[in-house]
Each structure stands twice: as C-alpha cells, then as structure tokens.
Amino acid sequence: MLYALRAMPRPRSLPPTAPATAALAVVDRDGLAALSMRAVAAELGVGTMSLYRYVADRAELEALAAELVLSGVDVVPPRNALWDKQVLVLAERVREAVGRHPNAVPLTTAHRHRCPSAARWNEAVLEVLTAAGFTGVERAMALRALLGYLTGAIGLEHQGPPAGDWTGAVAGVVEDHPLLAETAAVARAVSPADGFRRGLMVVLGGLRRP
Incomplete structure (x- = not known):
C-alpha cells in the first residue's frame, strides 16, 4: 500500500x-x-x-537594531538658521531618537560605522560645516569633536548614575570639594535636555571660526 x-x-x-x-x-x-x-x-x-x-549572528542583530534606532532621524537641517544652530538641531534629533531606546545606547555607538543612517547624519553635518567655511583637517576635527560630545553626553545621560543621585551625593561633599559641591547643586536644577543643549553650545562656541 x-x-x-x-x-x-x-x-x-x-x-x-x-x-x-x-x-x-x-x-x-x-x-x-x-x-x-x-x-x-x-x-x-x-x-x-x-x-x-x-x-548571520548576534553582531548583525545589534547593527540592525542600531540602524533602526537611527533611521528615523531627520537629517535635513533648518535652512534659514546659522550653521551652529543647524548642527545643534541635528544633534538634538539624534539625542531624542536614541533616548526613546535607552537600552540600545551602546549599540548606536559600537555599530555607528555599520549604520547607513549614521553615515547620512555625518554627511549632513559635514555639509553644514562646509557651507560655514570648514575644510580639510579643521572640518575633520570639528566633526570628531561633535561626535565625541554627542556619544559621550548621550552615554552619560542613559548609562551613568542617575543625574539626581550623582548631583545629590556630590552636593553634600562640601568640606573637601566646595566648588564641586556648589556646581553639583546648581546642576540639579538643569534638565537633561537643557544640559545637553548648553554643553553642545560650548563645543560649538569653540568651533566657531574667527
């Protein structure tokens, strides 16, 4: 049968x-x-x-997840703004996108070289810098400084000790480190978004051409 x-x-x-x-x-x-x-x-x-x-493997999964986090970032800067304002807006968009997935923060740093969206963001920033007169090594160092601040600030915000815990603890150490304690007490009143913006403005101020 x-x-x-x-x-x-x-x-x-x-x-x-x-x-x-x-x-x-x-x-x-x-x-x-x-x-x-x-x-x-x-x-x-x-x-x-x-x-x-x-x-293929977990590494590819990590890169895919990182790309998904960054894929929604708008890389078109506000056209009528000064160059530093344009860069500020582009950076804030990355912070907002990554902030929606705090557990994935390490992936956006480790796999940014494999993310097409990260490359598009870098190109957009370089276009702004080029239009502002940055060229050659000066432009390369400007981009490096911006990426260093962006990755460091986002990582500290989401992976370091909570800002309130850290500043609260430091604010109490008055005897040995009075200036640190005073600074921490002031920092407690600054929101993460405002702190990110103010810090980036310091970096941009250092990049401004004479």
Missing part, C-alpha cells in the same frame, strides 16, 4: 525589517544582555535556525 508523502511546511518568510524590529523589541524590554538569536527568533515566532536565513 502506498502512502502519500506529506509535504513539510516551508519556513514562513519574514519581512525584511522583521529581524531588526524584533531585536530592538527584545533590547527595549529585556535589556541588551538578553539579545540573542534565540530570543529574537522567539520574538518572531520562528525557529532559531530559520532566523539564520536572514541574519
């Missing part, structure tokens, strides 16, 4: 953006340490081996 062979179901196809969306969902909900091929496959409702059809 012949038995008809039952065809094995083909693994369902995933939309191109599905691995990135699932990876970011895992990071947002469970933290960066929870990100793995198995966790993302479970998020998608597929087998782990099926996920390898779309993504």
